[in-house]
Amino acid sequence: MDLLNALVALTNFVMIPAIAYGSQLALGALGVTLIYSILRFSNFAHGDTMAFGTMMTILVTWLFQSWGIGFGVLPTALLALPFGILATMALVLVTDRTVYRFYREQKAKPVVFVMVSLGVMFMMNGLVRFIIGPGDQRFSDGERFLIKARAFKKMTGLNEGLAIKTTQGITVVTAIVVVALLFWFLNKTRTGKSMRAYSDNEDLALLSGINPERVVMYTWLIVAALATIAGVLYGLDKSFKPFTYFQLLLPIFASAIVGGLGSPQGAIAGGFIIAFSEVTITYAWKKVLNYSLPESLAPDGLVQLLSTDYKFAVSFAILIVVLLFKPTGLFKGKAV
Amino acid sequence: MSEPFLIGDCMTGGYGKGPDILHDCTIAVNPGEIAVIVGPNGAGKSTAMKATFGMLNVRSGSVRLDGEDITTLSPQDRVIKGMGFVPQTSNIFTSMTVEENLEMGAFIRTDDISDTMEQVYTLFPILRDKRNQPAGELSGGQRQQVAVGRALMTKPKVLMLDEPTAGVSPIVMDELFDRIIEVSRTGLPILMVEQNAKQALEIADKGYVLVQGRNAYTGTGQELLADPEVRKSFLGG
Numbered sequence: 001m002d003l004l005n006a007l008v009a010l011t012n013f014v015m016i017p018a019i020a021y022g023s024q025l026a027l028g029a030l031g032v033t034l035i036y037s038i039l040r041f042s043n044f045a046h047g048d049t050m051a052f053g054t055m056m057t058i059l060v061t062w063l064f065q066s067w068g069i070g071f072g073v074l075p076t077a078l079l080a081l082p083f084g085i086l087a088t089m090a091l092v093l094v095t096d097r098t099v100y101r102f103y104r105e106q107k108a109k110p111v112v113f114v115m116v117s118l119g120v121m122f123m124m125n126g127l128v129r130f131i132i133g134p135g136d137q138r139f140s141d142g143e144r145f146l147i148k149a150r151a152f153k154k155m156t157g158l159n160e161g162l163a164i165k166t167t168q169g170i171t172v173v174t175a176i177v178v179v180a181l182l183f184w185f186l187n188k189t190r191t192g193k194s195m196r197a198y199s200d201n202e203d204l205a206l207l208s209g210i211n212p213e214r215v216v217m218y219t220w221l222i223v224a225a226l227a228t229i230a231g232v233l234y235g236l237d238k239s240f241k242p243f244t245y246f247q248l249l250l251p252i253f254a255s256a257i258v259g260g261l262g263s264p265q266g267a268i269a270g271g272f273i274i275a276f277s278e279v280t281i282t283y284a285w286k287k288v289l290n291y292s293l294p295e296s297l298a299p300d301g302l303v304q305l306l307s308t309d310y311k312f313a314v315s316f317a318i319l320i321v322v323l324l325f326k327p328t329g330l331f332k333g334k335a336v
Numbered sequence: 337m338s339e340p341f342l343i344g345d346c347m348t349g350g351y352g353k354g355p356d357i358l359h360d361c362t363i364a365v366n367p368g369e370i371a372v373i374v375g376p377n378g379a380g381k382s383t384a385m386k387a388t389f390g391m392l393n394v395r396s397g398s399v400r401l402d403g404e405d406i407t408t409l410s411p412q413d414r415v416i417k418g419m420g421f422v423p424q425t426s427n428i429f430t431s432m433t434v435e436e437n438l439e440m441g442a443f444i445r446t447d448d449i450s451d452t453m454e455q456v457y458t459l460f461p462i463l464r465d466k467r468n469q470p471a472g473e474l475s476g477g478q479r480q481q482v483a484v485g486r487a488l489m490t491k492p493k494v495l496m497l498d499e500p501t502a503g504v505s506p507i508v509m510d511e512l513f514d515r516i517i518e519v520s521r522t523g524l525p526i527l528m529v530e531q532n533a534k535q536a537l538e539i540a541d542k543g544y545v546l547v548q549g550r551n552a553y554t555g556t557g558q559e560l561l562a563d564p565e566v567r568k569s570f571l572g573g
Contacts, residue, residue: 190439193432197440200429207423208486209415209444 006291008160012149013287018279019272020168020237023175026271027230028248029255030182030264031223033333037199037262038219039100041113046227046252048124051245052091053228054235055132057084058139065141073143074170081232088224095120096220104216121246128242137240140167160291167236178229179268182222186264191218199262247312251278254315258322260333269330274315282308339403340364341525342419342494344388346397356395357383358549365494365525365542370516372540372557374533376570380549381529382424382498388527389421389496390414402493416444420492424499424529427483430472434463437471437482441489449489456485459518477508481515488519495519497528513539534571537561545570 028050035043043049060080064070071079103116146169149161186192191214198205198215206212231245238244255274259266285303293299306313322329343364350357357380365371373381386392388399390411398407401417409417429437438456442449457464460481466474471482480500487495500516501509509532517539520526530536537543540557545566553566560566 190443193436193440194443196432197429197436197443200431201426204423204426204429204486205440206412207415207421208440209412209490210440 002159002291005158005160006288008152008156008158008162009288009291012160012162014279014283016164016168018276020165020171021279022272022275023171024230024234024237024271025248025251025255025275026268027175027178027226027233028252029259029267029271030179031226031230032252032256033259033262033264033267034219034223034226036256038195038215039104039113041110041117042253042261043223044114044117044249045095045121045124046223047245047247047249048121048128048242049088049092049224049227050231050234050248051128051240051242052124053084053088053224054231054240054245055128055242056087057081057228057232058132058137058235058240060084061139071142073166075140075142075167075236077139077141077232077236078170081229084232085225085228088228089221091124092220092224093217096216125242125246132242134242137235139240140236142166165237167233171233171237174229174233178226182226182264185222195219250312250319251275251315254319257333258318258329260329260331262333263329263331266329266331266333274318277318278311278314281305281314282311339400340366342388342399342401342527344384344394344397344399347384347387347394347399348396349387349392349394351383351392353393356549357392358387358394360397361387361546361549361551362397362554363388363527363544365527367523367525368520369541370520370526370528370539371542371544372536373527373529373544373546374536374570375544375546375552379546381546383549384544384546385496385498385527385529389419415490415492418490418493420487420490420495422483422487422495422497422500424502428471428479428486431470433468434471434474434482435467437486438463438489441486444490452489452491456488459488459515460485475508476504477512480504480512484515484519492524494525494527497526499529499531501530501532509535534561537571 028046032043032046035041057077057080060083061077064076064080069079070076099116099120103113143166146164146166147162149163152162186196194205194210195215195218197208198210198212234248251274255270256267257270258273259268259270283304286299286301289303290298343362345362347358347361348356361380361384363371363373363384373384375381383392387394390409394407398405400406401419406414406417411421429440432440438453439449442452462478463481463485466478471479474482484497484500497516501512504512513535516526516528528536537557537560543555543557543560544551545553545560553560553563555563
């Protein structure tokens, strides 16, 4: 038995990846939940909005790299990120003016909006593939690791290594900063409060002189920023592929719904719940169990509950369980 | 007789393209007055008030505020003109704190709102104690105070209340009426729809009894209370 090595293995293979993935999902789910609470529909185009923002960031990153501009040990993409956000803001505002506003004026039902967002999703999907192609893009540069496995082993004398990628560190730090900024904005500024008021009681917000078109515009701007940041962090951590971003829609929606649609706190909690479930269920526990159990009980197999190919089944299962037993989610969001 | 401060003059109309609900209905209120609209269920009490606030189609007749014709303005524009409206239901932001509710009430104002907020807290001291509590967690009577306070934050020139005492206990109702009288003493004209006709007419300077969208009886509160016809039909003898 060797609990210390078990703990290091657990941290290395489960905790750190799940925290990074959870942060990315949380940022994505925040965008979905904001749209749901202000514009009152489930935005199926969110995954592809993330893809568009990431693509723009990658293009600017390449431009910077060709100019020889770097960001030292940090990825150049962080310098390019603000430009990616601006481009995405422009895209979603144009989409809103040309597509969604029309249906708002018709006072269309939420389900119509969902279908419209599906159409927008296919448009964005095509746009991204048209510009950058359907292939895999790696755009991470700078220092790869904060802590290297070998250095950790040497330092501690343990058998198990602990590696933390720079991108994982950046993901967590950025997520904390972004979430803190978002909550400050929603709770302390006049515009943020007017967004909450509009989400809470649309008619009364109108009676109070809150301009709905303004609220909608600010929402799209914030959502564009959140989507681009989430997309770029995910792309830095793994890689960028348009199809993967489309697939991210499922865990992101699962996160938002588990936490309670319309609740920002819920989106964050949901992101981590989904990420931890996905990683723990698809992780092969053999190594950790070998360290933590007496030799006689050591498992023969991999002790992997589900192959990683089926990781989306985990979000799906959680989603169904939540919808069956607690449709408002953990943080009492709006019923779906 | 001079023109009243707010008057819905001979209003005929209904919701959207639907049938007419109001027929030649007139209601008016002056500064320092409380005008109360009473009547049986379905008489169009709330509808009459909503008509003065621009929430339905007034096909003939007009609405004038301080001599200005506002018949065609949207409710939002009327708020900017100085009309404060407290709906009967969903009249507060439940997920926001009491103070945030008041701040949102003052959204159209760009000047310093702290004085007005102080006035609201003086008028409703319980709200000061609960200022950081979500409004949705308050009791029915306290919610109504938040709702009235929110409307007062715009510094309205006329205040309209749609059944402010609906669903609160008799004691709370008396307290709410006391507060409404206090607001009216500041000179603010108050137009109110009430289910509790007797109590409402007791505090009313002017009363309108509506039946089927028409003015049935009009007079001071005391006159209506004393009128045997009104007593027999609406006040239970």
